[in-house]
Amino acid sequence: MRRFILPAVVLAIAITASVLAGSANDSAEPDDPADDTTTASLATPLLSLRRTPEWLRQPTTSNLLDTAVRRPVDAVGDAGAVCLSVHVNGESITEVASDLPFTAGEVQRLLTVAAIDNVGTRPFTTEVVRAPDALIDEEGVLQGDLWLIGEADPVLSTNTFVSTFDDGRAFTSMEELALTAAAVLLDEGITAISGGVVGVDSKYEGSPQVYGDATWSDAEVQSGVVGVTSGLLVNNGIVNPETAADLPTNVRTTDAPVHAADEFAAMLRFAGIDVRAGSTSGDAPAAASRLSVASIESPPMSEIARRALIDGTTAEMLWREVAVRGGGSTNDLFDVLGGVNEALIELGLLEQDEAGNFPKFDGSGLSLLSKARCATLTGTLDPSSSTLTADSLPAAADSPIAACAPSTLDSLHVLAAARPEVTSMAGRAVASNGDVITFSAIANWLPTEDGTLAAQSVCDGLLPSVLDAIAQHPAGPGIDELTPLDPVPAP
Secondary structure, three states, X not given: OHHHHHHHHHHHHHHHHHHHHHHHHHOOOOOOOOOOOOOOEOOOOOOOHHHOHHHHHHHHHHHHHHHHHHHHHHHHHHHEEEEEEEEEOOEEEEEEOOOOOEOOHHHHHHHHHHHHHHHOOOOOEEEEEEOOOOOEOOOXXXXXXXXXXXXXXXXXXXXXXXXXXXXXXXXXXXXXXXXHHHHHHHHOOOOEEOOOEEEEOHHHXXXXXXXXXXXXXXXXXXXXXXXXXXXXXXXHHEOOHXXXXXXXXXXXXXXXXXXXXXXXXXXXXXXXXXXXXXXXXXXXXXXXXXXXXXXXXXXXXXXXXXXXXXXXXXXXXXXXXXXXXXXXXXXXXXXXXXXXXXXXXXXXXXXXXXXXXXXXXXXXXXXXXXXXXXXXXXXXXXXXOOHHHHHHOOEHHHOHHHHHOXXXXXXXXXXXXXXXXXXXXXXXXEOOOOOEEEEEEEEEEOOOOOOOOOOOOOOOOXXXXXXXXXXXXXXXXXXXXXXXXXXXXXX
């Protein structure tokens, strides 16, 4: 109703302004002396709404945008359920079932990024330590172990692992850490270690994963679609890093800290340090009883967030980190869920339903039990919301939707996903008039008559049609039709 009231008010003001302008001309003093000077007169009165053309056009363009984006939603019909949320400069233009929970797929990762932005974005540090009083014999053998202490860096990786992907993903180099540690040891005259490398994952209290009945089905847990999360994780826990990009071939470790310690020990040996014992996991020495050998800091959270949007395990690791930085326990699923929900509530992006429940939530959006709302997703991208979330969005050219995205939208950034059960996207664009448009759309598809779900693509119908509608903004009267008219020369 508000959209129809405003144009009526505008019309009334315009009529009033014109009447006032005419009255002012008619009431000129009759005895004013004649003036032979000829000057142009204004064709547009000073009080005309033509002097605020963008304000005059806005109600029309908003109505046209609302109508345009609803058409592809209506076209879905009985094939599935759809939610849609479109904002312009942070103001709601269209909401279709946007406050209802939907299975959002990978697009839900935006909420994980928004949550981590709210609880802290400092980077992660992985450290190698030894006992300060450990003996070094005359042959250069350090008596004892080295400890590899993880801080839950979600992107700690080997060069081999990262090189199998062509997406430019951020990573913390395990090789760099190993080479630095080896150089320090060799400078001390240490060429061998009598013990082994002990992997320390105590930050997450040794709990290998947090999936459970609340968010993941047994089949999803067993599929290994994401894998373990741990305070010390390398290569997403994948033990065949040379073929990691070929997802069906992935073999995931069941002991993340030992797996990481094994990788590190192998690199030390390659660098000239003879690690004589096998790798284990355990606790690190007390802070007063350790000597730092080397450490490495992760890339900034902005780069980690971009990897989280394309990598499920990174997103799940950040999901656990939200709980840690929010003061919760990391080995209790409900504490983790509470930490994420609390972070989103503080952002004003999440609300309970009428029964007081929150949507079920995981870090990666890969569980079919996990839910998100279109209004929440769009809210994370509004100009006043999470900077980290908006900045982490991939450009349209780097998104799966690149093949069908309109080329007329400036600065279009969009995250899109599709699988048989769900098609979804969320994004941000700048219109030709400078308006910032934020949007999200989710379709949860219904089985066909034979009970199966059809394969889906991000370029099938709904998503590109919504983008095409958004690309039409601003529509309506042109600015040249609404701006002040040229002065009229005096006769």
